[in-house]
Amino acid sequence: MSRNAPQRDDVLSEEALKESFPDYSGQVTASEHVPARDADTVPAEEIIRDELANQLDNDLYRHQAKGLKALADDENIVVTTSTSSGKTRIYALQIARNQLDNPDATALCIYPMKALTRDQERTLNDRLAEWDVDTRTEVYDGDTKRDRKRDIRSNADTILTNPAGLNVYLPRHNTDSGWSRFYNNLELIVVDEAHQYSGVMGTHVAWILRRLRRLLKYYNADPQFVLTTATIGNPAEHATRLTSEEFTVIDEDGSPHGERDIVLWKPPIDEEAFREAEEYNMDPSEGGLEEFRISTGEEAAKVTAHLAINKRQTLQFCSARQGTEIAAQKIGGAARDHPRGYYVDTKAYHGGLGKRTRRGIEAQLQDGVVDAVASTNALELGIDIGGIDATVTSGYPGTRQSFWQQIGRAGRGQTDALSVLVGGADAMDSYILDNPSYLFEDDVEDAVVSIENEQVYADHLCVAAKERRLTDEDAGILGEEDRLSEMVSMWQEAGVLERGVDLENGVHYTGDTRPESRISIYDTSGRQYIVNCIDGEIDHDPVAKERAYRDYHKGALFLHDGEQYEVVEVEHDARTPRILVEERTTGRYTQTLSDKRISNLRPEMSQDLGNGYKLWFGRANVDIDYAQYLVHNISTGEVESGPHPTGSPPLSLDTELMWVSLPSDHLSTTISRLDEPLLQPTKHAEEDTGLTEPEQYTYAGGIHAAEHGIIQLAPLELMIDNSDIGGLSTPRHPDERIPGPVWFVHDGIDGGIGFSRAIYNNFENIAERTYDHLDTCDCQRRRGCPLCVMSEHCGNQNDPLDRVVGRQILGDVMDRL
Template sequence: MPVHDSLLPLLGRGDAPEEVRHVRELPASDAVTAPWPSNVHPDVVAAYAGLGIHEPYRHQAQAMGAAAEGHVVIATGTASGKSMAYQAPLLSAIHSGRLKAQAAPGVLQHAEEATALYLAPTKALAADQLASVRALSSGLMVRADSYDGDTPQEQRRWIRDHADLVLCNPDMLHAGVLPNHPQWSRFLRRLRYVVVDESHVYRGVFGSHVANVLRRLRRVAALYGANPVFIGASATSSGPRQSFARLIGVDAGAVEEVTRDDSPHGPVTVVLWEPEQSGAEGEHGAPTRRSAMSEAADMLTDLVLKQVRTLAFVGSRRGAETVAQMAHRQLDEVEPGLSHRVAAYRAGYLPEERRELEAQLGDGRLLGLASTSALELGIDVAGLDAVLVAGWPGTRASFFQQIGRAGRAGQQALAAFIAREDPLDTYLVNHHEAIFDIDVEATVFDPSNPYVLSPHLCAAAAEQPLSPEDMKVFGPTAADIVESLVRAGQLRRRPAGVFWTRAEDPASMISIRAEGGGPLQIIETDTGQVLGSIGTGQAHQQTHPGAVYVHQGRSYVVDELDLEHHVVEVTRAHPDYYTTARDVTSVKVLEERRREVWGPVTVHTGSTQVTSQVVSYQRKAVPGNEIIGEEPLDLPPTDLFTTSVWFTAPAPVLAAAGIEEPDLPGALHAAEHAMIGLLPLLATCDRWDVGGLSTALHADTELPTIFVHDGHPGGAGFAERGYELARTWLSATKDAIESCECESGCPSCVQSPKCGNRNDPLDKAGAIALLKAFLDHAPA
């Protein structure tokens, strides 16, 4: 019997479940080791030996050696030992520098000493790394500490004055370190290494912000005479050398990449699972499938009953809590003594709570954990028997990171991907080659986005006046943007350079994770407590009056959205529904930058103005998604200046494909929805990162047109990625619609959960005919 056949019954549906679309066996691999490189100090080698590590894996040794020569990115799988690959060079440089400085004390002592900066996208990951470093460096001359928003003020001065290794996040580097660089002069003068951990997560607008923060860091370090080596640690991705070079702002030739994985792995059986139809009807009478969360909860229950240690990844905080609660309920019915061995894990928990959950999962006290992507990153959780992925996590890189949590101790393991009602999920479970047999995605971000670059140039000018040489650091568009900022009076040109003119700190006015403006403070009306913040771009959709807002597992209902005073007032509540906003949208073409002609069909990309107005919201039942009611809203329109890709074709060409004029709006609309759903197949984005519009006659193009636009000011690179891979994108979209078993369209193919027109009109057959007509004219 094939090995995977023996594992399928663990999922609770027998030996041959109808829901299984594909089973793939990822083979085991043996370890390949290599000698320690010469740049790793003997004391560091001895420290690792004390932990039972006597030789590095070959790819670790390669990365360590490359770090002695220049920038390097190591892009290998989960549990491949990336941490050791960058920790060893850092600790060696710091330890040996301190030894040399002690042997020859004097005013030039700093020339021998070294410091290093470690950057993680989350505070939890930085805390995990700090614990690892302290355990390793107890016998070394290394002073390591974390520096983030939670660091007490009295500790911050000690870190600035004495720490050799600072563990930080991009937010704190941007707002706390760089604007105050004179206070960090000791540290910056000695800066030898900068580690950018989990560098693949820096994509879209967030990635664009971080790329400019790292350019500012390089510039400030140069001010103190330092030229640090950057080490990137990434999940497997397409073109890691190019992506990391673009992130740190250097030529690709200056970066060495390490992609071969020589660590040992046990065999993993991966199951692609498409839930069966539930029997209920959704919007417009379309049949619905069982939700991925319900399937995940059932599987988690069955696996825990069989004593299989399992981690279930769920896409949202609320989803993780819901899956854990459902599993608790089901276990109480079958074997009550087991329910306490299942828990939820997500951002928002206190650090000590997260550490305890990680420890309990690691030592077997917990058998099941429902988690958001918070456990996807480098936090060390070993010994898992099974991983469930409820809904596509957005990228192949994330998917393989998540299923890589199974079999980390070398044992045989099981992983299951459970498809949601979503065009991309449906496509992937029915086209397994798109997961396993093609390269993972490139990381998409655009550091030259003027909406991102402009405020960072202001921040850089406040840190040190800008010189003509600095324009090379920030890219070819920087000089023109500086000129526009000078004309606007935000910067002032003087013989010594270009200066920031205002009293405010420009860095404090940039939120590198916020999108679309803001922020607005979310305040609980009964207590006056500030719960969090939200960008202006999301406020209309997510915090309109009557919206259900969830924070750290607690539900609130929005009482008032005060845009003038940047406040959202909410009240604690326990609704049995969730809310979705409805909007109307128009798109205006501002500038066409590129076009590709496919006979009568044309593909365009350029700048557009997207005007949206939220006009109502629906309340939908939990679970079931039934519409309970709809309420009108009176909110002002918002404008988004962004990048789009759009497709045009004359109506006679579409009529020749069998799409009559009355059916054209529905065909265009259905194709637009499915295209938005499938774009994440090619770009590292979520369908919520992009939007779209389709019309049978657009005012600017004067033709039937489909627009897909980035949902971020200036664009995030997603629409341009769609333009560059247009034929592949349309082909995958057509395949996804055709492979869906519904008759006239459903959430798995052409219906959209965020449609402003209530998914009306939609023509599934017309969308297939339209996409086929486009592809018939596309170049091979």
């Protein structure tokens, strides 16, 4: 493959792509041209001592210079410039400066993935050696051999690890030799790819970093922080939430890049299939015309194959569900079917591959010997794979932050680059294809991390007590004074913290050994389910209880890495709860039905919008019974069997939620404003045997649609995973503070993880986007479609659901905002 700079009129531009793509039929719905940018540099010797400056082979980009200057001024920095803009160089130089000032100085670097840690170990070692800095950088994690660990603790200058490791290493600070030296001399803490720490994991990381800082006080160390993140909307806030320190934001990117086109690509209708359906006079079901669109995966493979055939090395990002192996096969197939068809060398890359295999593919990408790689978001992070010519994103990755991170992978230095987003079949993708400006606005999502979850806090407090007795000096960093003392009392009464003493005296840990080993950074209860395949291997992350009950009950079918599995057994009472699955090809999918109750509302914030409209945020008990499930046919959507019992126990959450309460007469005023056809029950409503009052049904469908819409489109503003959000809408609720109809949006994780809090805080923007989308969704169907208000997680089979009335109800609320 040629490594010569591609020409603009060749393949890597919107126009060239349209012209060269076989049978192009208008798939491009929008595009954005990003002009080339020259490097904005500052002479290195203005910022760093000559000793180092002389060693650098080029000047500092402006953001690097600013970052280093801020560090010299004793500030903490959060660097939020683009992919490959040289963020590592900032902290590598800081490590070098610290070492030159004090040969004993140490640094701790925390990465979200082991693969990235190894990669950065090489980079840091190479850089520091180039600059003639005599220092030792080592990875210390679960893969490090025991005898090496002792040596590293005692002698390494920079230690690279991950948060789960740090959780376990911190309590050993005074039993494993070497840590005291390391912590005593710690001058720099790097948290790389900090945007990764949101949701449940973010909550844990925030407490692990607080435990670290608190312990460092005892070692008289007060290190500076460097956080790097992808572009997020709230870098300073996020950094502070994670660490409880103040930060200076470094966001003016001084790195150069070439011209770049970003193209939005909508898979075309498969004319042949459509004609066939018409011939047989088949009635398009729920999906309407959408059913005949070529699938996202197929279409993305065609684009990738086309670019690879044109000798442009291409990285295709797949959403986790599609599976990179299958994508790689599809790219191979599409290349063979291409008019200029021939073989393209394609590889699949994901976190489940062995270390050596991954390293091999990374090297092949760097050396330009592989034509195309289908990858999960694992390659989105800063692993060094050099520059590549083009990226193809198969289905919107869920956040703009992630999207831009992927796009940043395209381009070699100042050469041209092309990125194609092939739209997928859900509400988010649909919104983006309809509203491309959303992607190109200056805004990006806010990262959401919460330290409010009491269960997570309580557990980390125990570990902190084990690390060192708790005293009132810990108030602030280990929770505000009241929260700390109340939680300490709770644990004292439970007998796991020393009784009969208060924080003034110091409180020791007296619980069972190794509490840190019972903290899982993937859930809040410490009780997570592992997934085992009975007839082979499955590389599946552990599942939190909340998701296990809903999505992994006995008989549930689910897709993972492109394969379908059925849950054959769930061991709820085992020492380590376990989900046993079997590979299956069924042509069916399952849908879990639920019964939900929200009670004991404890409002914490509210916003009175007047005239009976009110927004609330607070806590409540959410009781969900995922008692039954249905089995559907994939192609027709028809129920094939069920309801069957799930065997999942009832789930009781005490969690955070926001709710929108409407005036007591809102039902009647809404109905009275509806045009005649909207008052007629829908076909679905007529089939519902429980239907007694069609008007109520219509209204309930509307409020249900508003609830679904908000949940489905919240990720447009916030980096949140909406499978961890649930909802409930009802024309009446027993709570006396709620006069009329209401809809709730709650965190699906016990104790809450800040999602519904963030929705409350950003409600206006989210409501506006939802309203626009409900108004313009291509389906224009009264019941909506999976691209707007239908949800696969709905426990009521998406009934009743009324897109049009939902839009009207949202409009009423927005008029008051």
